[in-house]
Amino acid sequence: MGQALRTALLPTLGWLLVIALMVLAVPDWAWRAKMLRQGGLLIIGVLGIWRYLWYLTHMVRGLFYSRFVYPQMRYSAFIQRDPYPQRVYFLIPSYMENPGVSARVFQALAREAGSIPSVQVTAVAALGSEEEEEHVRQILATTDGGSRVRVAFVRQSQGKRKAMADALRVIATLRAQDLNLAGISFDEGYNDAVVFMDGDTEMADGTLAQCLPFFKAYPNTGAVTTDEIGRIYDASPLVREWFALKFIKRHSVMKSLSLSRRVLTLTGRFTVFRAPAVLSEELVQYLENDTVSNWLYGRIRFLMGDDKSTWFCLIKNGWEMLYLPDVAIYALETRSDNFFSLTRSLYLRWNGNTLRTNTRALRLGPGRMGWFVWWAILDQRVSMWTTLVAPIAMTLLTLFVSPWFALFYLIWMVSVRLMQVVMLAAQGHHMRFVDVPLQLYDQWFSSFYKIVASFRLGKQAWHKSGAGNSALQQEGRLPLSRAWVPAFQTFFSLLALVLFVGLLTGVLQTPRLDKLPEALGWATGQTVDAVETGAERVGTVVRDPAGAVQRGAARVEDGARATGQAADAALGGADEAVGEAARATGRAVQRGADAVERVADPALDAAADAVDPAVQGTRAVGAAAADAARDAVPPPAN
Numbered sequence: 001m002g003q004a005l006r007t008a009l010l011p012t013l014g015w016l017l018v019i020a021l022m023v024l025a026v027p028d029w030a031w032r033a034k035m036l037r038q039g040g041l042l043i044i045g046v047l048g049i050w051r052y053l054w055y056l057t058h059m060v061r062g063l064f065y066s067r068f069v070y071p072q073m074r075y076s077a078f079i080q081r082d083p084y085p086q087r088v089y090f091l092i093p094s095y096m097e098n099p100g101v102s103a104r105v106f107q108a109l110a111r112e113a114g115s116i117p118s119v120q121v122t123a124v125a126a127l128g129s130e131e132e133e134e135h136v137r138q139i140l141a142t143t144d145g146g147s148r149v150r151v152a153f154v155r156q157s158q159g160k161r162k163a164m165a166d167a168l169r170v171i172a173t174l175r176a177q178d179l180n181l182a183g184i185s186f187d188e189g190y191n192d193a194v195v196f197m198d199g200d201t202e203m204a205d206g207t208l209a210q211c212l213p214f215f216k217a218y219p220n221t222g223a224v225t226t227d228e229i230g231r232i233y234d235a236s237p238l239v240r241e242w243f244a245l246k247f248i249k250r251h252s253v254m255k256s257l258s259l260s261r262r263v264l265t266l267t268g269r270f271t272v273f274r275a276p277a278v279l280s281e282e283l284v285q286y287l288e289n290d291t292v293s294n295w296l297y298g299r300i301r302f303l304m305g306d307d308k309s310t311w312f313c314l315i316k317n318g319w320e321m322l323y324l325p326d327v328a329i330y331a332l333e334t335r336s337d338n339f340f341s342l343t344r345s346l347y348l349r350w351n352g353n354t355l356r357t358n359t360r361a362l363r364l365g366p367g368r369m370g371w372f373v374w375w376a377i378l379d380q381r382v383s384m385w386t387t388l389v390a391p392i393a394m395t396l397l398t399l400f401v402s403p404w405f406a407l408f409y410l411i412w413m414v415s416v417r418l419m420q421v422v423m424l425a426a427q428g429h430h431m432r433f434v435d436v437p438l439q440l441y442d443q444w445f446s447s448f449y450k451i452v453a454s455f456r457l458g459k460q461a462w463h464k465s466g467a468g469n470s471a472l473q474q475e476g477r478l479p480l481s482r483a484w485v486p487a488f489q490t491f492f493s494l495l496a497l498v499l500f501v502g503l504l505t506g507v508l509q510t511p512r513l514d515k516l517p518e519a520l521g522w523a524t525g526q527t528v529d530a531v532e533t534g535a536e537r538v539g540t541v542v543r544d545p546a547g548a549v550q551r552g553a554a555r556v557e558d559g560a561r562a563t564g565q566a567a568d569a570a571l572g573g574a575d576e577a578v579g580e581a582a583r584a585t586g587r588a589v590q591r592g593a594d595a596v597e598r599v600a601d602p603a604l605d606a607a608a609d610a611v612d613p614a615v616q617g618t619r620a621v622g623a624a625a626a627d628a629a630r631d632a633v634p635p636p637a638n
Helices: 002-025 028-032 038-079 099-115 130-141 160-182 207-211 213-217 237-258 281-289 306-316 339-364 371-386 389-400 404-425 435-454 485-505 513-543 545-571 576-632
Strands: 087-093 120-127 149-155 193-197 201-203 221-233 270-274 291-294 298-301 320-334 460-466 469-475
Touching: 002 404, 002 435, 038 213, 038 237, 038 320, 038 371, 038 389, 038 404, 038 485, 087 099, 087 160, 099 120, 099 130, 099 149, 099 201, 099 207, 099 320, 120 130, 120 160, 130 149, 149 160, 160 193, 160 281, 160 306, 207 213, 207 221, 207 320, 213 221, 221 237, 221 306, 237 320, 237 339, 237 371, 237 404, 237 435, 270 306, 281 306, 291 339, 306 320, 306 339, 339 371, 339 435, 339 460, 371 435, 389 404, 389 485, 404 435, 435 485
Parallel strands: 087 120, 087 193, 120 149, 221 320
Antiparallel strands: 193 270, 201 320, 221 270, 291 298, 460 469
């Protein structure tokens, strides 16, 4: 920790200098100006304080757990006689993994098996090919301690979850045989352990020895999980630092949750389970056929997120869980994608797995898991919206009130994120200057993609490349008739959030209800005038249709005459033919109007006689509508 804090000194001073320069850049009048609408910003401030207090709560709880609670628990676990179980079984899914990575993983397994001579170690590896199986056999045969590992294989051909379920059935069979040969009952093997470990996870020295004693010391504990340290290959420095920040934040939150004897995930990278907790057909079915229902996608089959399924099964059945902050494994990952495409893919994957599980976890209620953990699960749903309130508010205020809001908010958010990263450095994180913008990016974009994923719960994709081959599994394709729905939901949900924040800040105004009667009166008056005018015009035309035609013809004649005069004035004597043509047009129009009048007079007379009763009725209806509209208008306020 001391080294981490020393490393954090230079980046912290650099950011303090940046903050000071931004403060000095704001003119005095901008500080004194009352640009903020107090009510809206007060509510936004309350949301911000709530988020920061939640963050601080995790920090304080984590510190209390790691400094006071966990040391006592560890002492109780290791002080007991014969702290280790007699049997440990490893479930290792590994598909087309890099041979160098596989070598490190199984060499570490052999080393850990040799470090506890009293423990019988069995490994069931779910691999993708015969070549991989032979490679694992060679590694164990040439590594010290490898001879103490009994190994069995399951061929992985229908996805990771199916392979894990098959491997778990093999482990259950082997354990039953081991207990039968030893002449002991299942109750006597209560402390036996099953380790779920990914094919790219390398155990550090002493990992197994530090995990196993907790099962005997704490009989209600169904699983323990550990810290993770990233070893990211073929990645840019930005990707490596982003992963380092994610791992240390996970470490901080898991310590806090473990104080309640529960965690929010039992990571597939490395978790040690009590054998009776996982060697059941119920958990096997959760691994193999876990599903949730959704109104849009129907029955969603889990393609990924096996750690969420095992976690839900244990928490549903009342098992406790522990996080061991001083035990670590190494996550050996190859990440060659660019930063933005990689983070987008992982945000959608991780958040999708979380959202597919936490709704049913909330239904279990706080009685099953405790109020704090239940609230933490609920917060996963709420925080994706509240995290975006402040940046949206300041964007609107910057655009529509004053550009100085952008600088004010920049000063505030840099200061807060700097404090957050320094608190992470106090827990062992080696801080870099880029951590502050990475913290902002992680919070904002993770929230945004969680919202996106919440409307696409059925959409899943898993891809694995290696050894010259690749595998791809996809779920969640909608028919064309419904393919537009997730985009529609996402757009209008975000639009509603923007409108809500706009109203909250005062940038947008709601209609004034006290002005509604006045507006209705004006609209009604306009309607009455329009009805009366229309009725009058209809009556005029029907009473004297011949006159209406004559007036129309006269207007046409006047227009033609004006056209001829304009042509004469414009062309003068330069083109007498054009002027004569215009005058001829006028005469032709006059003759046409006369002909129309002669033909139309008898017909119009007959039409007038037939229509006159209808006109009288129309006028009566219009008058009645006008009177009714006047009566509906409320009297003006005094």
